[in-house]
Amino acid sequence: MSKALGYKAFGEADVQTFFERPDPVPGPAEVLIRVEAAGVNPLDHKLRSGHAPALNGHLPFPQVLGMEAAGTVLAVGDDVTGLAVGDRVTGFALTGAGTYAETTVLLGTSTARIPDALPATWAATIPVAGTTALDVLDQLDLPAGSSLLVNGIGGGVGIALAQVALDRGLVVTGTASTAKRELVTSTGATFVDYTEGDVVERLRAHAPDGFDAVVDNVGGDSLRALAPLGKKLVSVGDPSVAELGGAFVERRLDRAGLERVAELMVAGKLDPHITQTYPLDRADEALALVESLHAKGKLVIDLGL
Ligand SMILES: NC(=O)c1ccc[n+]([C@@H]2O[C@H](COP(=O)([O-])OP(=O)(O)OC[C@H]3O[C@@H](n4cnc5c(N)ncnc54)[C@H](OP(=O)(O)O)[C@@H]3O)[C@@H](O)[C@H]2O)c1
Known part of the structure; x- marks a missing residue:
């Protein structure tokens, strides 16, 4: 079981709740990761509010908040290439699976290995x-x-x-x-x-x-x-x-793009300017600040692993 922040119905922030869930099982094209850090994004509250039903209107509840995370691969689906158990990675989560959680599943083709030199908090800001x-x-x-x-x-x-x-x-x-x-x-x-x-x-x-x-x-x-x-x-x-x-904007969501951003960070050309990190049990505060529409730089949930 692992801890997650999600919602059992669409609505404002008061529908958010922490709960325990079994570790998600990765499908053939997915990887299961232990989340080290998760980026906080406006889409997270838009999905919770039910404002993007094409993305998550059809998915069962509870849904977990968050689209992007960095962490360590725990299991790899049969069709995933180029990733192995133990790799440090960053990537996009399946909608609804979320990343404000101790474990989650990422899409294999939208996940990339990250250089050892890159902190998980920085890597978690790469996908979005x-x-x-x-x-x-x-x-x-x-x-x-x-x-x-x-x-x-x-x-x-x-x-x-x-x-x-x-x-x-x-x-x-x-x-x-x-x-x-x-x-x-x-x-x-x-x-x-x-x-x-x-x-x-x-x-x-x-x-x-x-x-x-x-x-x-x-x-x-x-x-x-x-x-x-x-x-x-x-x-x-x-x-x-x-x-x-x-x-x-036309989004590619591919591994090559993730790798290019990681290279820019390691080369000192891109600093995500993380102005505040939050432990998982205060992830709701991070999202509230983004939902205020006036967040500064990037906010990240740091599970401190
Ligand atoms: N299509 C995609 O794939 C994609 C990907 C990422 C983001 N997005 C969308 O892009 C938007 C921005 O995302 P983000 O991650 O940068 O959000 P963010 O980190 O929450 O930043 C939003 C910024 O907007 C500024 N702002 C608000 N009103 C403003 C105004 N009238 N004039 C100038 N600045 C204003 C705020 O700064 P002040 O406090 O200075 O106002 C705040 O820093 C969101 O709508 C998000 O959903 C889309």
């Missing part, structure tokens, strides 16, 4: 924030020297995106609230405080010809306000970007 940053930048395919505006640069995806973009020679500007100034400028990106006055006016003053591309991590009215500033436009969180002439 890390590979989203790569996918966005590969999709935009901008030459070095291009200007990039990142809307919502101070969260998990934004702060990873800023660093990978700067490493590719892009000139990066990002919007965030006042408390994130130091974090954002520490990456080398230009910080624009969206809480002070008309942010579109200030961005236009900063870049009169607009930006070669805008990446949106915020969505809604904020996306609509900033969309005209970019020659290219991609959103990671709001599919209605298509109505504005932009594109939703």
Whole structure:
């Protein structure tokens, strides 16, 4: 049996509950891992709230929170290649199986071994924030020297995106609230405080010809306000970007992407900026902070193994 944080019905945070479950049994394409660390993401509360029924509406309860984890392989399904018991890995969990747990199952093709030098807490941020940053930048395919505006640069995806973009020679500007100034400028990106006055006016003053591309991590009215500033436009969180002439990020979720992000981390080119870690029995606090929509950098559940 192992401890997990999940929910037995869709709803707000009060449906969350800790419980014991038998270790999940990996299917032919899956691996069972002992979780060392799990990333905390907005999709976790969206799934719990029932806001993404296409992903988990058909799954039985209880469902466990969390999409991404790093840990050690305990068992390997027959069809999985390139992974063995005892490997340290990071990857995407099956929806509903969750990662806010002592053990879980990951998808074999969406799981990669990690270098010994990489702490599990960092590795746990690779699947969601890390590979989203790569996918966005590969999709935009901008030459070095291009200007990039990142809307919502101070969260998990934004702060990873800023660093990978700067490493590719892009000139990066990002919007965030006042408390994130130091974090954002520490990456080398230009910080624009969206809480002070008309942010579109200030961005236009900063870049009169607009930006070669805008990446949106915020969505809604904020996306609509900033969309005209970019020659290219991609959103990671709001599919209605298509109505504005932009594109939703195309996710690959493959092993190669995980390995590329791990290499960037080991090379010192990408720091996930984990601003706080939480033990498993306080995972609900971590998710509450992300659900406030104003988390700073990345939050990680550290099982301290
Ligand atoms: N499609 C995919 O595969 C995929 C993958 C990853 C994430 N996502 C989505 O992408 C979005 C961002 O994810 P994340 O992990 O970066 O979330 P996060 O770590 O929770 O960060 C969200 C950030 O948004 C900022 N923010 C909120 N309102 C803002 C505004 N009006 N202008 C500028 N910044 C604002 C917040 O900073 P302030 O406190 O400064 O406001 C916060 O740092 C979420 O919707 C998530 O579901 C999608």
